[in-house]
Amino acid sequence: MITFKGIEVKYGDFVAIKDLDLTIKEGEFFSFLGPSGSGKTTVLRALTGLSRPSQGTIMVADNDITHKSIEKRQIGIVFQSYALFPTMNVYENIAYGLKVRKMSRQAIQKTVYEIVDKIDLSREQLQKKVSELSGGQQQRVAIARALVTKPKILCLDEPLSNLDAKLRHKLRTELKMLQRDFGITTIYVTHDQEEALTLSDRIAVFDEGNLQQVGTPREIYQEPATEFVANFIGEVNKVSGNAFLSMVDATIDIDTNRDVYMMINDIDVQHSDNAIPITGIIDDIEYFGFYIKYALKTNNNEIIKFITFLDAQRAITFERGAQATVYIQPNRVKQYSV
Ligand SMILES: Nc1ncnc2c1ncn2[C@@H]1O[C@H](COP(=O)(O)OP(=O)(O)O)[C@@H](O)[C@H]1O
Ligand SMILES: [Mg+2]
Missing domain, CATH: 3.40.50.300 (P-loop containing nucleotide triphosphate hydrolases)
Known part of the structure; x- marks a missing residue:
């Protein structure tokens, strides 16, 4: 040690x-x-x-x-x-x-x-x-x-x-x-x-x-x-507090003066209680062997990226142009104090 x-x-x-x-x-x-x-x-x-x-x-x-x-x-x-x-x-x-x-x-x-x-x-x-x-x-x-x-x-x-x-x-x-x-x-x-x-x-x-x-x-x-x-790690979604509020269909307590960060993957793709839904259109799809990266264009024209892993049991896939919703656990929506 x-x-x-x-x-x-x-x-x-x-x-x-x-x-x-x-x-x-x-x-x-x-x-x-x-x-x-x-x-x-x-x-x-x-x-x-x-x-x-x-x-x-x-x-x-x-x-x-x-x-x-x-x-x-x-x-x-x-x-x-x-x-x-x-x-x-x-x-x-x-x-x-x-x-x-x-x-x-x-x-x-x-x-x-x-x-x-x-x-x-x-x-x-x-x-x-x-x-x-x-x-x-x-x-x-x-x-x-x-x-x-x-x-x-x-x-x-x-x-x-x-x-x-x-x-x-x-x-x-x-x-x-x-x-x-x-x-x-x-x-x-x-x-x-x-x-x-x-x-x-x-x-x-x-x-x-x-x-x-x-x-x-x-x-x-x-x-x-x-x-x-x-x-620094990248892949993370960053939107302004106001943009976040206008893309979610829920009342949620966030500081609009600060940016909102979200890492979204397949645990957020299936509906669950208390989750925050974000709906949009699948705008782009990139294939990376064992996972797929999607770009979701939200109703207020923000691009939110998320990944799903291609494990056979619960692979969820989307077509380009399809409507899709991700369900984010509130604790995965982060705001950092400066
Ligand atoms: N011999 C040195 N004399 C003065 N400043 C140094 C010296 N070596 C490194 N530094 C400074 O210390 C900081 C950390 O450097 P370093 O440990 O080499 O960073 P990293 O390995 O992460 O690139 C930098 O600001 C660098 O300019
Ligand atoms: Mg070095």
Whole structure:
């Protein structure tokens, strides 16, 4: 278990991380999600020992590591830029951390081969220079190098963002499987919502050095805790208070001076008591494999998006141009105070 308690990190006078309290569980795949400059890397640097917090403590299990040296923390790190040793071949790059530990030649070879087999690099590639490898292969080497010393925690800072979309998807799936295999507590930094939602057990969302929300992908997606999270995750419907009142056929207590946010999916498509009906015409349909995204044009010409999952039991589908009603639970209509 990793615990950040009252962590503040400064660059000169600039406070990059403010009073962070956060707990990451053993074996969890945990993501730091937020826009560029929100402080994700700064938190990771404090955890790995690359920078020192000005306040607070970081605990790993029962050990206070706030001021421990990097070497003593047993943390593997992979950065966006592969940061491999360019003059060494692939084998030497992966073996480096073991050599430093003065492991025997045979033990090093055995350990390197074990890891290489797991991460889909071939034995032939081991003798190549790192510059002869593709970006994806180089990033695999970086991951192997981080894992070979059997760290307790693996930190990945935007490890896939230099790769093209197809490779990014492939490596993302591999990473998730690797993490399951090793059961290693993993912290994954990304600015990509979809990446965080698909990979993570839980996500921490950051904005301007402040932790906005911690939750499972489903919680973050369906119940964004702040206006920032609602906007950042996307897919959320945002209408003005007045527009909302004129599209619903019910008396409902909302503040017309503030925007209304709604995440609508198939739990809102079937009629239920106390629900708020919104009626319109299906204006557009997008198919995404296991779900369908609909755009509903309301009687006051707002576009409301909602999704239905294509699970066979209760698949509800609509035709384009058909009249449709969604029934939103009142607690899923959110207004955030500023
Ligand atoms: N070495 C540094 N010196 C001064 N400011 C920095 C330094 N590193 C990061 N910052 C600032 O701290 C904030 C958080 O940066 P960072 O943790 O790198 O964000 P992220 O990883 O989310 O993109 C940003 O405003 C950034 O400009
Ligand atoms: Mg960063």
